[in-house]
Amino acid sequence: MIVHTHQQNLIKLSILTILLLSLSFNRSHAQQNSNGVKDRQIWVKALYKIAYPVIHNLSKGTLKQNLPLEKGNNYNLKLQDVTYLEAVGRTIAGVAPWLGLPDDNTEEGNLRKGMRLELLQGLKNAVDPQNPDYLNFRSQAQAIVDAAYLAQTFIRAPKALWEPLDQVTKKRYIEEFKSLRTRTGAYNNWLLFAGLTEGFLMSIGEQYDPARIQFAVNKVTEWYVGDSWYKDGEKFSMDYYNSYVMHPMMVDLTKILSEQKKGSTDNYNQALKRMVRYAEYLERIIGTDGSYPAYGRSVTYRTAAFQALAQVALMDQLPAGVTPAQVRCALTQVFLKMYDGNQNFDDKGWLVLGFNGHQPELADVYTSTGSLYMATLAFLPLGLPAENKFWSDPSAPWTAVKAWSGQSFKKDYKVEY
Structure with missing residues (x-):
């Protein structure tokens, strides 16, 4: 039997396609079934890759010298007044739980x-008026936002990152935080930024503004629309701000109020239940290959979209039917897809404007290089020690993998709280 050249080429192409699909499946399958030790190494590598340029330069007083000043075409802020504080606050809010772990002699422990130690020096530099990297808290409304992420850093790792600071540095942070009261911001998630900074001051026994705290809690409670979703102000927005800001900061603030006997424990428990439900939603949107929808504003914050899921995992409060291992494996796949290559970094290791690659057209009017470092907020479970079940349990498929491979998976229904 004679097979024509065209037919031979088709056969060869079909065989090659099958081989490539098999390799792709095997790589994905191997990633889904990698053990927790390997997964943790992937997380540490990705987080360190993102955070190191910011923290190292801040420790040397060279952040302002070396941070690229890329911005979107319609950028409308005073770039050099805001981008450095953005980079610092957002980076360290995600790194804090990991740095809060005790020292050990492992390779990871030495890296951590x-x-x-570099961050502690950097935190000192950031509020030293004589240091080249003295950060601007005193002008621009944007400082309200990123001071809150700094406060959240201290809330998340007080023993590692707040208590070791010298008294002069602590006093400087307290005064910088209080200086924010001369400004106001947008009538939306910004209320939580102002409230959380004041909540931190309350938590350390400093004078605080109760009105800013109560206004934030009251309005966000009013903005709840059901099934884990908050409006971002008077109108609902379909974006990731419920994860970037609303749930994590509402939970952190109401927890402080409860602990300080200034608010109801019921309010905290309700906020936590809502975040747990939202985390269930986030786990479901992670595709079999680690992709997730790029919808809404601020998609250049990349993996910050999963902060609420990460925080729930850190708190050991995952919803029923969602195991720590499946969250670990799902987020590992996300991090591999987003950070294993160099498409999201420039040649010096800084993040570039975009979602998955250099896509500056996606930048919002408030987005610059410093803004992007909210990406670290998905790495909060690294604050769990390596022996925790999040890392030690056998690998498990997440919801999308179960659904698309014909396995049984939990049906989804709305909740009423």
Whole structure:
């Protein structure tokens, strides 16, 4: 039987396609079934890759010298007044739980200790008026936002990142936070930024503004629309701000109020239940290959979209039917897809404007290089020690993998709280 050249080529192409699909499946399957030790290494590598340029330069007083000043075409802020504080606050809010772990002699432990020591020096530099990297808290409304992420850093790792600071540095942070009261911001998630900074001051026994705290809690409670979703102000927005800001900061603030006997424990428990439900939603949108929808504003914050899921995992409060291992494996796949290559970094290791690659057209009017470092907020479970079940349990498929491979998976229904 004679097979024509065209037919031979088709056969060869079909065989090649099958081989490529098999390799792709095997790589994905191997990633889904990698053990927790390997997954943790992937997380540490990605987080360190993102955070190191910011923390290292801040420790040396060279952040303002070396941070690229890329911005969107319609950028409408005073770039050099805001981008450096953005980079610092957003980076360290995600790194804090990891740096809060005790020292050990492992390779990861040495890496962590080195970064923590650099950050402590950097935190000192950031509020030293004589340092080249003295950050601007005193002008621009944007400082309200990123001071809150700094406050959240201290809330998340007080023993590692707040208590070791010298008294002069602590006093400087307190005064910088209080200086924010001369400004106001947008009538939306910004209320939580102002409230959380004041909540931190309350938590350390400093004078605080109760009106800013109560206004934030009251309005966000009013903005709840059901099934884990808050409006971002008077109108609902379909974006990731419920994860970037609303749930994590509402939970953190109401927890402080409860602990300080200034608010109801019921309010905290309700906020937590709502975040747990939202985390269930986030786990479901992670595709079999680690992709997730790029919808809404601020998609250049990349993996910050999963902060609420990450925080729920850190708190050991995952919803029923969602195991720590499946969250670990799902987020590992996300991090591999987003950070294993160099498409999201420039040649010096800084993040570039975009979602998955250099896509500056996606930048919002408030987005610059410093804004992007909210990406670290998905890495909060690294604050769980390596022996925790999040890392030690056998690998498990997440919801999308179950659904698309014909396995049984939990049906989804709305909740009423």
